[in-house]
Amino acid sequence: MSFQAQQIHRAFGGTQVLEGVSLTVEPGEFVALLGPSGSGKTTLLNIIAGLSIADAGRLVFDGEDITDLPAGKRHFGMVFQNYALFKHMTVAQNISFGLRMLPRSTRPSRREIADRTRAYLEMIELPDLADRYPAQLSGGQKQRVAMARALAIRPRLLLMDEPFSALDAQVRQSLRGSVRALQKQVGVGTVMVTHDRAEALDLADKIAVMDHGRIVQFDTPENLRANPATDSVRALLA
Amino acid sequence: MARRFLIALAVGFLALMVLAPLIAIFHRAFADGAGMYLAAISEPETLAAMRLTVIAALVVLPVNVIFGIAAAWAIARYRFFGRRALLILIEVPFAVSPIVAGLCFLLIYGAYGPVGAALEPYGIQLMFNLTGIVLVSLFVTCPFVMREVLPVLMVSGAEEERAALGLGANGWQIFRHIVLPNISWGLAYGVVLTTARAMGEFGAVSVVSGAIRGETMTLPLQIELLYNDYNATGAFAAATVLTALALVTLVLRGLLDRFGAQRKASI
Numbered sequence: 001m002s003f004q005a006q007q008i009h010r011a012f013g014g015t016q017v018l019e020g021v022s023l024t025v026e027p028g029e030f031v032a033l034l035g036p037s038g039s040g041k042t043t044l045l046n047i048i049a050g051l052s053i054a055d056a057g058r059l060v061f062d063g064e065d066i067t068d069l070p071a072g073k074r075h076f077g078m079v080f081q082n083y084a085l086f087k088h089m090t091v092a093q094n095i096s097f098g099l100r101m102l103p104r105s106t107r108p109s110r111r112e113i114a115d116r117t118r119a120y121l122e123m124i125e126l127p128d129l130a131d132r133y134p135a136q137l138s139g140g141q142k143q144r145v146a147m148a149r150a151l152a153i154r155p156r157l158l159l160m161d162e163p164f165s166a167l168d169a170q171v172r173q174s175l176r177g178s179v180r181a182l183q184k185q186v187g188v189g190t191v192m193v194t195h196d197r198a199e200a201l202d203l204a205d206k207i208a209v210m211d212h213g214r215i216v217q218f219d220t221p222e223n224l225r226a227n228p229a230t231d232s233v234r235a236l237l238a
Numbered sequence: 239m240a241r242r243f244l245i246a247l248a249v250g251f252l253a254l255m256v257l258a259p260l261i262a263i264f265h266r267a268f269a270d271g272a273g274m275y276l277a278a279i280s281e282p283e284t285l286a287a288m289r290l291t292v293i294a295a296l297v298v299l300p301v302n303v304i305f306g307i308a309a310a311w312a313i314a315r316y317r318f319f320g321r322r323a324l325l326i327l328i329e330v331p332f333a334v335s336p337i338v339a340g341l342c343f344l345l346i347y348g349a350y351g352p353v354g355a356a357l358e359p360y361g362i363q364l365m366f367n368l369t370g371i372v373l374v375s376l377f378v379t380c381p382f383v384m385r386e387v388l389p390v391l392m393v394s395g396a397e398e399e400r401a402a403l404g405l406g407a408n409g410w411q412i413f414r415h416i417v418l419p420n421i422s423w424g425l426a427y428g429v430v431l432t433t434a435r436a437m438g439e440f441g442a443v444s445v446v447s448g449a450i451r452g453e454t455m456t457l458p459l460q461i462e463l464l465y466n467d468y469n470a471t472g473a474f475a476a477a478t479v480l481t482a483l484a485l486v487t488l489v490l491r492g493l494l495d496r497f498g499a500q501r502k503a504s505i
Contacts, residue, residue, distance in 0.1 A: 051400055072403055075406075098405035101402075102406065
């Protein structure tokens with residue numbers, strides 16, 4: 001169940017934002033896209049999610065070409081930078097949204113949806129907050145609800161856009177561990193966008209260092225430190 | 239001192255300019271007794287005018303709700319050629335005098351206008367009937383829903399819509415579960431304003447209605463007609479009905495305000 005992006009190109013207006021980016025995510029692997037702002041990492045994530053369209057290149061999941069598959073049919077879970085929780089829905093309604101929107105033929109029964117929602121609430125250790133609204137949650141709680149909502153559709157791939165950037169430093173540290181633990185528990189391949197090298201080093205199995213629309217180096221944290229391909233990678237990891 | 243003066247000024251002005259005329263309407267309507275009042279508002283012509291006014295408003299409302307949401311959506315979510323022009327164009331009905339609007343419609347859709355003349359051989363007449371009244375009312379009220387919905391759409395929801403899309407919701411589900419709840423209060427205001435204006439419009443409707451008694455007279459036109467006929471009781475009795483309709487929409491708006499504020503506070 002590996003995912004591949006092959007030679008992805010994307011331009012906005014006259015500016016080339018992605019210039020032939022290729023990336024492989026193995027099953028259960030945690031990949032971080034690390035780079036400064038403007039390096040194209042969020043654009044790449046949006047293309048993988050299907051929220052943006054590549055000018056050229058292919059996306060392949062498990063041998064299937066999903067380049068032209070609409071976002072909703074990809075079955076990828078997405079955690080947005082500001083979580084994008086549904087304001088007017090409770091925590092439980094947020095988490096169950098993906099299940100409730102399934103066509104009748106494949107939708108689980110009401111009871112099963114409720115059971116699964118409760119299971120995810122317990123997984124994120126917020127079993128008592130089912131009936132709260134997003135505005136009544138702390139930043140860390142919102143982040144975990146966003147995570148549960150993405151995982152509840154049993155995604156084939158989990159995508160996270162700067163999932164810790166809206167949190168203060170202390171919460172950020174403690175949530176890192178729980179995000180990694182959740183991801184391991186579910187065993188879903190994950191792509192996380194970040195500009196924070198400590199975050200990438202701490203969480204990722206592999207890091208794709210991005211700069212000016214290209215992946216400069218794609219390797220494990222250990223190898224990146226041992227053999228940085230360029231001075232910029234060396235500087236980034238120093 | 240200054241405070242008292244300001245309050246007195248505000249209250250005095252409103253009393254003279256708003257409250258006194260309102261009371262006068264009801265006072266004059268009942269001046270000849272409740273029996274005369276009841277007789278006046280149950281006149282067949284007046285009843286026909288009420289019916290026409292309500293029917294026209296009921297046709298105008300859904301059309302403008304659909305158009306208003308569609309236009310607001312397009313302007314809020316997409317960048318396209320002519321977007322700014324659309325924004326300005328939609329304000330035109332606010333700026334143009336309604337009577338001018340009525341004349342413009344007559345020029346185009348009347349029997350001697352290009353569209354009216356083209357349709358005439360088929361026996362289709364657009365002006366001087368319900369169609370004409372609906373058309374100009376649409377023109378006059380088309381900015382309301384869009385103006386109320388657009389700001390709400392601009393500040394909220396784009397990310398939520400993307401999230402819903404990624405979770406597998408289709409276009410209709412996104413609209414039903416994400417967009418509609420987000421815009422509901424703006425939409426409700428737009429509906430109230432559109433209804434009030436559609437029922438109260440005089441200038442534009444007077445040009446295209448054709449003024450056939452008991453057939454193409456809306457309530458505002460009927461009121462003027464009765465008044466010009468020296469039927470003051472009839473005119474003021476009909477006016478109380480129109481005023482009551484307007485007050486109902488105002489009360490609805492007030493309730494929405496209160497309920498909306500509470501809802502927001504509780505979330």
